[in-house]
Amino acid sequence: MRAALLSLLFTAGIAQAGVLVNSTVWVVALKCSGYQQCYASSNGSYTGNLNGARRFDDAASAERFISSFTSSIRDKSPQIQSIVEQVCVQPADNRTNGKPC
DSSP, X not given: OHHHHHHHHHHHXXXXXXXXXEEEEEEEEOOOTTOSSOEEEETTEEESSGGGSOOBSSHHHHHXXXXXXXXXXXXXXXXXXXXXXXXXXXXXXXXXXXXXX
């Protein structure tokens, strides 16, 4: 009985586990004095850390974001960059390959 219960819990846990997949997102890189890396985090502020950058699902959304910049951010030579990040998703079926997350 106990073995059956543990087996059921283990199987249910695997069925609910997600899978890491690569996902392309877009960020806006800037040229900021004193920063090796610089990214727009809002239409009026920036960060030196990619983790703080505002992300977009497509380049068109990033372009619209740039058009909303304040003049101080617009002067920092904004450029749209695509990056690939790993995202945890629920597989549609059990045949999805990828690292569990």
